[in-house]
Amino acid sequence: xxxxxxxxxxxxxxxxxxxxxxxxxxxxxxxxxxxxxxxxxxxxxxxxxxxxxxxxxxxxxxxxxxxxxxxxxxxxxxxxxxxxxxxxxxxxxxxxxxxxxxxxxxxxxxxxxxxxxxxxxxxxxxxxxxxxxxxxxxxxxxxxxxxxxxxxxxxxxxxxxxxxxxxxxxxxxxxxxxxxxxxxxxxxxxxxxxxxxxxxxxxxxxxxxxxxxxxxxxxxxxxxxxxxxxxxxxxxxxxxxxxxxxxxxxxxxxxxxxxxxxxxxxxxxxxxxxxxxxxxxxxxxxxxxxxxxxxxxxxxxxxxxxxxxxxxxxxxxxxxxxxxxxxxxxxxxxxxxxxxxxxxxxxxxxxxxxxxxxxxxxxxxxxxxxxxxxxxxxxxxxxxxxxx
Amino acid sequence: xxxxxxxxxxxxxxxxxxxxxxxxxxxxxxxxxxxxxxxxxxxxxxxxxxxxxxxxxxxxxxxxxxxxxxxxxxxxxxxxxxxxxxxxxxxxxxxxxxxxxxxxxxxxxxxxxxxxxxxxxxxxxxxxxxxxxxxxxxxxxxxxxxxxxxxxxxxxxxxxxxxxxxxxxxxxxxxxxxxxxxxxxxxxxxxxxxxxxxxxxxxxxxxxxxxxxxxxxxxxxxxxxxxxxxxxxxxxxxxxxxxxxxxxxxxxxxxxxxxxxxxxxxxxxxxxxxxxxxxxxxxxxxxxxxxxxxxxxxxxxxxxxxxxxxxxxxxxxxxxxxxxxxx
Ligand SMILES: Nc1ncnc2c1ncn2[C@@H]1O[C@H](COP(=O)(O)OP(=O)(O)OP(=O)(O)O)[C@@H](O)[C@H]1O
Ligand SMILES: [Mg+2]
Numbered sequence: 001x002x003x004x005x006x007x008x009x010x011x012x013x014x015x016x017x018x019x020x021x022x023x024x025x026x027x028x029x030x031x032x033x034x035x036x037x038x039x040x041x042x043x044x045x046x047x048x049x050x051x052x053x054x055x056x057x058x059x060x061x062x063x064x065x066x067x068x069x070x071x072x073x074x075x076x077x078x079x080x081x082x083x084x085x086x087x088x089x090x091x092x093x094x095x096x097x098x099x100x101x102x103x104x105x106x107x108x109x110x111x112x113x114x115x116x117x118x119x120x121x122x123x124x125x126x127x128x129x130x131x132x133x134x135x136x137x138x139x140x141x142x143x144x145x146x147x148x149x150x151x152x153x154x155x156x157x158x159x160x161x162x163x164x165x166x167x168x169x170x171x172x173x174x175x176x177x178x179x180x181x182x183x184x185x186x187x188x189x190x191x192x193x194x195x196x197x198x199x200x201x202x203x204x205x206x207x208x209x210x211x212x213x214x215x216x217x218x219x220x221x222x223x224x225x226x227x228x229x230x231x232x233x234x235x236x237x238x239x240x241x242x243x244x245x246x247x248x249x250x251x252x253x254x255x256x257x258x259x260x261x262x263x264x265x266x267x268x269x270x271x272x273x274x275x276x277x278x279x280x281x282x283x284x285x286x287x288x289x290x291x292x293x294x295x296x297x298x299x300x301x302x303x304x305x306x307x308x309x310x311x312x313x314x315x316x317x318x319x320x321x322x323x324x325x326x327x328x329x330x331x332x333x334x335x336x337x338x339x340x341x342x343x344x345x346x347x348x349x350x351x352x353x354x355x356x357x358x359x360x361x362x363x364x365x366x367x368x369x370x371x372x373x374x375x376x377x378x379x380x381x382x383x384x385x386x387x388x
Numbered sequence: 389x390x391x392x393x394x395x396x397x398x399x400x401x402x403x404x405x406x407x408x409x410x411x412x413x414x415x416x417x418x419x420x421x422x423x424x425x426x427x428x429x430x431x432x433x434x435x436x437x438x439x440x441x442x443x444x445x446x447x448x449x450x451x452x453x454x455x456x457x458x459x460x461x462x463x464x465x466x467x468x469x470x471x472x473x474x475x476x477x478x479x480x481x482x483x484x485x486x487x488x489x490x491x492x493x494x495x496x497x498x499x500x501x502x503x504x505x506x507x508x509x510x511x512x513x514x515x516x517x518x519x520x521x522x523x524x525x526x527x528x529x530x531x532x533x534x535x536x537x538x539x540x541x542x543x544x545x546x547x548x549x550x551x552x553x554x555x556x557x558x559x560x561x562x563x564x565x566x567x568x569x570x571x572x573x574x575x576x577x578x579x580x581x582x583x584x585x586x587x588x589x590x591x592x593x594x595x596x597x598x599x600x601x602x603x604x605x606x607x608x609x610x611x612x613x614x615x616x617x618x619x620x621x622x623x624x625x626x627x628x629x630x631x632x633x634x635x636x637x638x639x640x641x642x643x644x645x646x647x648x649x650x651x652x653x654x655x656x657x658x659x660x661x662x663x664x665x666x667x668x669x670x671x672x673x674x675x676x677x678x679x680x681x682x683x684x685x686x687x688x689x690x691x692x693x694x695x696x697x698x699x700x701x702x703x704x705x706x707x708x709x710x711x712x713x714x715x
Contacts, residue, residue, distance in 0.1 A: 003502035007491070014490035212488070215452055219486035223547070225469075226450050227503025228476030383469035384454050387413055388447065 001233045008209050008241035015208065021302060022205055022246070026198035026253040030191060034261040037187040051120075051129050053084045054095040054107030061110045065147055066164050070140050071108075083136055095119075105129070108137075116140065145328065191263045192346035193314035196339035198253045199279040200305030204298050205249070206242035206287030210376070213238050216294050216385055225383050235380055239284055246280035246287075266350035271358060275345040278365040282338050285369040288376035305339070312343040338368045402464070403428050403555050403586045404449060409458030411441075411448055411610075418444045419455070420611040426588060426603075428554075431581050433601030434590040435697060437709055441610040442590040443483055446557050450480065462555070476504050479553030479585075483560045485544045487532050494519065494528040497546050504551035518550035521576060538569035545573065549580060556580060557588045562596060574600055594697035594709060606701055606709075613704050618697075627653075627699040628666040631673055634688035635662050635680065642683040649675045662687075 012018060053075075061067065075084040087104050089095040095107035099121050106120035118137050124130040147164075150157055157163045213234055215222035224234065254276060257263040265272050290296050311334060313320035327334040334340045345361035352358070404426040411419040418441045426432045434442050447453040449460055451469045460467045462474050487496045497515045505511045519525055522542040532540055545561055558577065562570045578600055581587050591597050597604055598618050606613040606621070614621055628651060638657045646655045646662070651669030655662065662680075666672040673692050680687055701709035 003499070003506075007488070007495075007499040007502070010495065011488045011490040219482060219484045220488060222452060223480065223482055223486045223500065224503060225452060226475060226478070226480050227500070228472050228551075229503050230472055231470075384451055386454055388453065 001237045004234055004237035005241045008238050009245060012205055012209060012245045018204055018208055021201045022249045023252060025201060026194060027256050029194050030257050030261055033190050049129050050082045050085050051133050052087060052104040054087050054089040054098055054104045056089050056091060056095060056109055060112055064110050064114050064116060065144055067116060069164055074136060083132060188264055188350060189313055189320060191257050192343040193309060193312040195253060195346060196312045196342035197305055197309045197314055198250055199283045199342050200308060200339050201302060202246035202249050202280065202283035203287035204301050205245045206284040207291035207296060207301060209238050209242040210288045210291030210380060215388055222388060231381060231383055239288060243280050243284040246283045250276045250280055264350060268349045271349055278362050279342045282365050282369045285372040285376060289372045292376060292379040308337050308339040311337050312339040335364050338365060341365050401427055405461040406449060407459045409448060409455055411444055411455040418610050422612060424605055426586060428586050430603055431587040431589060431601045433597035433604040435594060435597045435604055436607040437592055440607045443559055446559055477554045479548045479556040481545050481548035481558045481561050485540045487543055487547055489532055492529050492531055493524055493543055496543060497550050500547040501550040514550050518546040522546045538565045541565050555586045559590050598697060608705050614700060621697060621700045622695050625700050625703040626667045627695045627703055628668040628672060630693045631664040631666060631676055632691040633662045634660060635685050638662065638685060642685060645679050646676055
């Protein structure tokens with residue numbers, strides 16, 4: 001069994017094509033992200049100018065939950081970083097006039113459905129201040145959505161003024177804003193989604209290992225079936241070796257992000273390791289199942305991974321909005337996406353004080369892995385075939 | 389009453405006993421009631437043209453393929469996919485080279501040997517021996533991709549025999565191998581046999597089978613054409629020796645006279661050579677030479693070749709055994 005384990009590991013780590021996808025690819029991608037985000041950061045955050053923002057306090061503005069509290073928090077004179085300086089405007093016409101003559105940089109309106117809209121002067125286009133302002137408003141939109149959901153589940157919260165404090169004091173907004181000072185907060189999501197993608201690619205490892213121990217999928221497999229070791233031992237060793245290799249790839253990617261790029265994992269590296277263990281297990285179970293099919297191309301796994309990565313928000317803000325929408329509208333659909341579960345697990349570690357959302361994602365990963373494992377074992381146990 | 393004393397099937401000394409094996413691939417009958425019995429210490433040849441079912445037969449015997457009918461016993465016991473005790477006594481050299489591309493020669497032999505032998509120090513000895521045996525000593529650190537075709541075949545063999553199996557299946561181990569490598573492979577197989585292994589050898593090269601096999605089963609389209617020793621097989625048919633004689637050009641009369649000799653079936657003169665095909669007879673060559681002398685024809689070199697397994701195959705099936713093979 002030990003020898004099967006060793007043989008499997010050795011043949012996997014020497015497979016160059018496999019290494020490129022599972023080890024090199026995530027590292028290169030995180031380097032690309034790192035360069036992208038660090039150039040944003042280089043536009044010296046200390047030289048950041050407070051944005052002069054016009055506010056139109058109409059009915060819609062007042063109806064938007066916590067908007068006032070949030071704006072107060074980020075425009076207070078004593079705030080750590082003062083994002084906005086607020087100017088009250090009577091209506092849109094006045095706000096437009098003030099924007100055009102340069103008194104203010106832009107203004108905020110709230111549509112009738114409660115969505116805040118940021119109107120910035122064209123001279124603000126592409127500035128760091130503009131992207132920060134957008135990030136702040138994004139943060140508000142997300143917090144508001146969560147607040148509304150919380151209210152819908154526990155209506156008594158609406159009467160509790162403490163609940164509104166979430167907009168000025170909760171970990172949600174403060175974390176987002178404080179992180180924004182060093183690097184735009186949203187960048188973390190890319191790395192977490194990338195870890196999900198790395199796990200998806202790691203499924204190739206088990207698929208390849210299983211391909212090499214089945215008579216139908218490779219001549220080497222046929223030969224090994226004729227060996228004198230009980231089948232279950234071969235399978236346990238193969239799965240163990242695949243898991244170890246997947247784990248190694250993920251740990252390398254994680255360490256690269258954490259120590260070279262400096263990605264923030266909320267100081268919960270121990271829990272991150274748990275997430276990695278489960279991610280590698282998921283990759284092994286799904287990969288083993290796929291590896292039992294004769295006509296499986298490695299391209300299918302990378303294609304699937306790229307597809308699922310759309311819904312874990314790897315490809316940019318637009319896609320992140322899409323993935324957030326899917327997660328809110330069809331939570332079960334996201335829950336079935338292992339890559340979403342992985343990126344969500346890391347996201348939860350950073351985002352929430354409570355470990356419950358993290359645990360939910362971990363459970364989700366286990367729930368995805370088990371059926372694949374069962375199916376894979378059923379298919380791999382066979383040693384005698386109709387035809388080869 | 390003691391049911392334990394019910395009559396047991398008599399233990400046979402057959403290492404491989406196959407009876408009435410039928411294997412279908414959909415409508416195609418790949419094995420049609422094939423039976424073969426191989427005794428300990430034999431080199432048993434399975435000879436047949438491409439697609440005659442040799443590989444299918446081996447895979448059924450090894451329980452890698454399911455079959456429709458038949459009884460397969462190895463070492464007197466019914467063979468099943470989970471009979472690891474039986475599998476441990478068997479070595480397999482498959483038709484296609486089946487090794488790990490990422491492992492070196494040594495690591496490959498060790499990896500396959502480890503499927504049978506747990507003990508590491510024992511394995512080290514066995515692996516060294518096997519590498520020595522196939523003559524890959526200079527290539528232990530090579531990956532299979534870097535080896536020539538012939539050397540890869542030898543590696544394929546080493547991987548199948550390193551654990552010193554009692555029964556070895558070799559499926560066309562010499563395909564696409566140069567004559568030198570082929571001879572060393574054939575020598576090796578004979579040596580394994582002398583060391584006590586029973587060998588099952590498949591091929592569509594009759595010369596090889598004639599050279600090393602003590603008993604031969606000729607098959608075609610999934611069923612047995614003939615079975616026996618080399619001599620027995622040749623005695624089964626009416627074809628005798630092929631005679632070729634270098635002569636000066638022959639008169640038509642002389643050629644006719646030769647054709648009238650009792651056991652001569654065909655005689656033609658072509659490119660300075662008289663070629664006669666004879667049926668079995670005691671003194672065919674003397675008869676033919678007598679006629680040439682009588683006609684005053686001087687002759688040069690004389691060749692007399694005994695019938696081949698191809699003749700056996702040809703006579704029974706009406707087809708040529710050998711196909712246009714490479715090389
Ligand atoms: N997986 C399969 N599905 C359908 N038919 C098959 C399959 N494998 C083999 N056959 C058919 O079964 C017959 C026997 O094939 P087999 O490979 O056993 O022949 P062989 O004697 O080993 O030939 P060769 O000398 O070319 O190796 C052939 O007609 C072949 O086409
Ligand atoms: Mg064959």
